[in-house]
Amino acid sequence: LARQLAEQRSLPAPESNGEPVPTPIRLETTVNLFPEVKRSIECGAEAVGLYRSEFLELARRSFLTEEEQYEVYRKMIGELNGRPMTIRTLDLRSEKLYGIADLTRECWEWRLVDQLPHVQDVVRTQLRAILRAGKGGPVRILFPMITTQRQLNRALILLDEARESLREEGVAFAEEVPVGIMIEVAAAALMAEAWIPRIDFLSIGSNDLLHSLLGIDRSDDGLVDLKTPLEPGYLRLVWRVIGHAHAAGKPVTICGEAASDLDGILALYSLGADALSLPPGHVQQVRTMFASLQLPSEPRQVGQRLVEANDIADVKAILSEEFRSM
């Protein structure tokens, strides 16, 4: 089924009265650079679910000043015309900093934020820029790769400090900004229950979560067949995270490649994911898929069946039984 649907990519997106047909799961976009914001609107996405802000530093090969970041975020938020913009703070990791020679001499690892004052300074500056830009429209702050509670504590302290400094300086900023964390490693998935009361939403980074859970390096293409978001162990962990988030009334977005995998999307929908964040160029295909399927009346029951499956073949069989072409 997924293969057939993948071939429908070039078909026009289903419309009703000129509007894109609603999907049973919110479709948001993942954006790396400015032009994709415009494409997000053109494809009818409801929000930017993930802006990977480090791409701009990588493109410029240096950190941006607060003013430069503020200008970029302000323009993006303005372009979105009322749709929310989720800005992920710099996902500083050695493998992402290649090419920025003057940065690589020092340790710029985000996960050591609690120990590295220069990382704290960079993140606090970015948070100030985001809060200021939030005066122009809805913005959400997303912290990447939270793995330990001390990282979460520090991230929230930096946010308080950013707010406090703006207040003291009399600079206008958005007071009500939802704050989320990315769940990208198993330790975070297992701790989510304890952390959820302190934040407003969760975003599952399926690229990192899937790889770390299966013990596969992200750059290892030799094991590509194992990297599937239908793997029962992965589905069980996602189900657990969504269950804890929903019990606390908080939404869960799925980012990363699993959010573009057509069978994976049906599984995520069944597991109760609230939104998918995918590249703008994939949105139409997902709309077409949902419009061409008969959806199960009780998706959560399908989710329950999926997490009881032990083998990927059973997962696939359940999906093709429960989601039939119209």
Ligand code: PEP
């Ligand atoms: C992910 O890990 O799924 C994710 C969206 O983050 P990135 O791909 O930027 O590491």
Ligand code: MG
């Ligand atoms: Mg990631």
